[in-house]
Structures are given as structure tokens and as C-alpha cells.
Amino acid sequence: MNKSFYEKTSPENANINSKRIINFINRLEKEEVDMHSILIMRGNKLICEAYYNPFNSNTLHRMFSVTKSVVSMAIGALAEDGVIDLDASITKYFPEYEPEDGFYPYLIETTIRDMLSMTTPHNGTTFDKRSKNNWTESYFTKKPTHRPGTIFSYDTSASHVMAALVEKLTGLSLLDYLRTKGLSKVGFSNESYCISDGCGVSQGGSGMMAYPKDLLLLAKLAIDYGKIDNIQILPEKYLREATSYKVANFVKGSFLAEMQGYGYQFWMTKNNGFMMYGMAGQLALCFPDKDLILVTTADTTDRKGGVQQIIDAFFDEVYSYIDEENEFDKDSYLKLCEISDNCSLKPLKNNISVELDKTYEFFDDNSLEITNVRIITSVSGGKIILDNTYGSQIIKFGFNSFLDGNFSHYDCPYIASGCWTDKNTLVVKANLIGECIGKVIMQFSFKKDGAVTIFSRKTEEILFGEYSGFAQSN
Numbered sequence: 001m002n003k004s005f006y007e008k009t010s011p012e013n014a015n016i017n018s019k020r021i022i023n024f025i026n027r028l029e030k031e032e033v034d035m036h037s038i039l040i041m042r043g044n045k046l047i048c049e050a051y052y053n054p055f056n057s058n059t060l061h062r063m064f065s066v067t068k069s070v071v072s073m074a075i076g077a078l079a080e081d082g083v084i085d086l087d088a089s090i091t092k093y094f095p096e097y098e099p100e101d102g103f104y105p106y107l108i109e110t111t112i113r114d115m116l117s118m119t120t121p122h123n124g125t126t127f128d129k130r131s132k133n134n135w136t137e138s139y140f141t142k143k144p145t146h147r148p149g150t151i152f153s154y155d156t157s158a159s160h161v162m163a164a165l166v167e168k169l170t171g172l173s174l175l176d177y178l179r180t181k182g183l184s185k186v187g188f189s190n191e192s193y194c195i196s197d198g199c200g201v202s203q204g205g206s207g208m209m210a211y212p213k214d215l216l217l218l219a220k221l222a223i224d225y226g227k228i229d230n231i232q233i234l235p236e237k238y239l240r241e242a243t244s245y246k247v248a249n250f251v252k253g254s255f256l257a258e259m260q261g262y263g264y265q266f267w268m269t270k271n272n273g274f275m276m277y278g279m280a281g282q283l284a285l286c287f288p289d290k291d292l293i294l295v296t297t298a299d300t301t302d303r304k305g306g307v308q309q310i311i312d313a314f315f316d317e318v319y320s321y322i323d324e325e326n327e328f329d330k331d332s333y334l335k336l337c338e339i340s341d342n343c344s345l346k347p348l349k350n351n352i353s354v355e356l357d358k359t360y361e362f363f364d365d366n367s368l369e370i371t372n373v374r375i376i377t378s379v380s381g382g383k384i385i386l387d388n389t390y391g392s393q394i395i396k397f398g399f400n401s402f403l404d405g406n407f408s409h410y411d412c413p414y415i416a417s418g419c420w421t422d423k424n425t426l427v428v429k430a431n432l433i434g435e436c437i438g439k440v441i442m443q444f445s446f447k448k449d450g451a452v453t454i455f456s457r458k459t460e461e462i463l464f465g466e467y468s469g470f471a472q473s474n
Helices: 018-030 067-078 105-109 112-116 135-141 156-171 174-186 212-223 236-244 308-317 330-341
Strands: 034-044 046-052 207-210 267-269 273-278 282-287 292-298 356-361 373-377 379-386 391-399 403-407 412-422 425-432 438-446 452-458 470-471
Touching: 018 034, 018 046, 018 308, 018 330, 034 212, 046 330, 067 112, 067 156, 067 174, 067 207, 067 212, 067 282, 105 292, 112 156, 135 156, 156 174, 156 207, 174 212, 207 212, 212 236, 212 282, 212 292, 212 403, 282 308, 292 308, 373 452, 391 403, 391 425, 403 425
Parallel strands: 391 412
Antiparallel strands: 034 046, 034 292, 267 273, 273 282, 282 292, 356 373, 373 379, 379 391, 403 412, 412 425, 425 438, 438 452, 452 470
């Protein structure tokens, strides 16, 4: 990161009391929200930087739908250069997907501007995220449900098509194109990338892997309308438009934070703000009136309303007290530094010790498709060795600590902990790390007759379906 981009300093130097940020961090911990990072910036002052072990500043993180805002930035740059017309039909740029009997009329009416504001003619995403088929083509071949430019309907396929448009017209990947526009000059990492669909197109709706400070830089670009270090990287006029209210989403929103309005791939917030918003707590909240940015990465996949908890905590504990009268409190600042330097994910709490080493066979028709499981526990931890549809998998876990491992079928790292809720019930939770965000949570209920019943659920969006369901041993 370009050091001239920010100055790391105490909150008081940005007229925010250190105690307020301590309260924010403590509240999220008390509410057991799984945070991965928290960064707070005011002006060019970075006043909080916390990473939750095993995540750190050099951990690439899945940003999910934050990617949509990045696509918007690229589209704005193309429009500024005269390469595309925001009011032209999207079908103009993809004639190769025209069916023999022509495009649907509502698709012909659909402009790039409609796609940016999520007022597309589709009532949802047109492709199956599990599919290796052409995601871009699906947008043009699936029958529309309503007229474009009318109703907000969250459509990830629209974002994906716009990413495909960027890559088709520039011959570069989405992020590489933005790097050529100047992101590299101001410190956007070379390591960041986008996961691709089955046809090699960047997943414009959810695929960006980046560092938290990359997201902070993008947020800074957005709040300052394309300028960093007095360098105009992206078009000011477009970003002012993109980050302003364009369409109502009150009816479609799932919770309060999703009901404040929508711009061009940016969400509106309370207090005249806007945000880049990705599933499970990937956030960049921007408040131009206060020159204030909050960036978080997290995993709220197992917590209904978890994103709202993060936002509410920030409004209640920090935003509401901005510019209050305060003097530098060295003790509070040192305490904040100590907390920030020692954040970590919390393992399950275990207070019971049961030693076990037993193998169980299972009925053929169980929904987890398990054939047999060996369960080993000791004072410090244990492991689950199970054979399922995809072969053999070992899940190692600690008691009051994490053990790391890898889900071999998906090549997905994890950290796992376990606990005995009583002497006959074992719970194991594996936190996924990397391109997958979510959890695999398994409960083993041991019966007096020597049998075991397993209930398992996964919170990852697409994969790990074999870890959802029940299994009963013979």
C-alpha cells in the first residue's frame, strides 16, 4: 500500500475517542460475530487496524458481492473513455448470443444503466452458480420476467455480464484493466484476483479475492470520487452518480441495511452514506459527510442478521459519537492497540473430558452419504475420520483451541474446534478459509445402545452439500 495514502494514528487525531472503537470491537465479540478484520479510516488517517487470527493483513479474503462495486468502477472508466454507452442496449455488445428468433424484447430494452441499478428484466440470477455452462450466455437466453428499468431485483448475472463486457472490450481481466487505469500506482495489490466462471470470465458478481487494505483503497477511491494522492484514477462524475440513490429497494430488502436504496452497484445507507457490500460481512461503509470509512471482513453465514449486527454496532458505538469533545487518553489508546493486536477467532468452549475411539457403520440411505465414521477424542482434541461419497476425509479439532486441516475434495483449508455439550453429545465446528467462506458444523449424539446419530449442516454458499443432513449408525 502506498504509504502516502494513509497515516496510521490514534483515533483522537481524527476526533474519535479510542473508547468508542473499543466498545465497538467488544460488542461484536460479546455478540459472537465472527469477524476477520476491522479497519477504520477518517480522512487519510487509519485509526483502527485489527485482524483476527488466523487472518492477517497478508491474507487474501473472498469479498463476494463487493466485486459488483468494482465492476461498476470498471464500467464507469469504459464509459468515460467513450468505449461504451451506458444508455445503449446490452444486446448491442453481445450479438453472438442472439437466438435464431432474436433477443427477447425486454432484453433489447435493457440498458447498461439498468443493469448497474439492478433494474434488469430478470427477477434473479440467470445461471446456476454450480454450473460450468456459459454464465454470460444465460443472461441472453433466459426469458425475462418483467420490463427493465422498473423494479429493483438483485441480479448477480447482470454484474457478471458487465464484467464479461469489460474483459471482452479490453482483452484484460477485470482487475488488470483497473490496474491499467491507475490502481497499481496507488498501491492496489498485485496478488488480488477474481475467481473465474467455467468459461474463464471473472465472476463479476462475487469472485474478488483481495486484502482488506485493497478494499480500503477502493472505498477511499469511492468516497473521494476517484481521486487518491491528488491523482484522478477513476472518473469523478461517474462515481458521484454511482454512489447516489437511484432506485428504491425497500420491498426487496431482507433487513434494514438492504432497504436504504441502491445506486450503480453500490448500496445506500443511513446517514447519507453508501456501501460496498458482500455476503457474510464483507463491507466498506462510506460516509462522505464525515469523511469516514469502515471496512470489515467476516463470516456471518451461520448468524441470521449478522451483517446488520456489524452495521448497528458501528452506528451505535462509533458513528453516533463522532466529533464529541475528547482529549487524548493514552491509556485508552494503548488498550485499543493491545486489543487490535490480539484479536482472534474464538474456538468452541469445552468443559467436559471424554476419551473415545470408536468406529461406526451407517445405513446406505443416509442423507450425508456416509458409510463409516471413526471418532477419536482425548483431553486436548480429536479427529473425525469419515468415508462418504467423495472418499475419506479427516477433520481434526481442538478443545478450547483450533487445529487446522484441509477438506481434500475441495482443497479448502479450515480451522476446527469441538466441545462436549454433555457426556453424550459432541459438537465439531470447522471454519472454512480461502475462496470458500462458511462453516461445517457436526453434532454427534451417542446412545446407550452403542449407536450414534449425526446431524450436520454447512453454511458455505454453494459447495459442501454432502455435509448437510442426518445419518444414523447401524
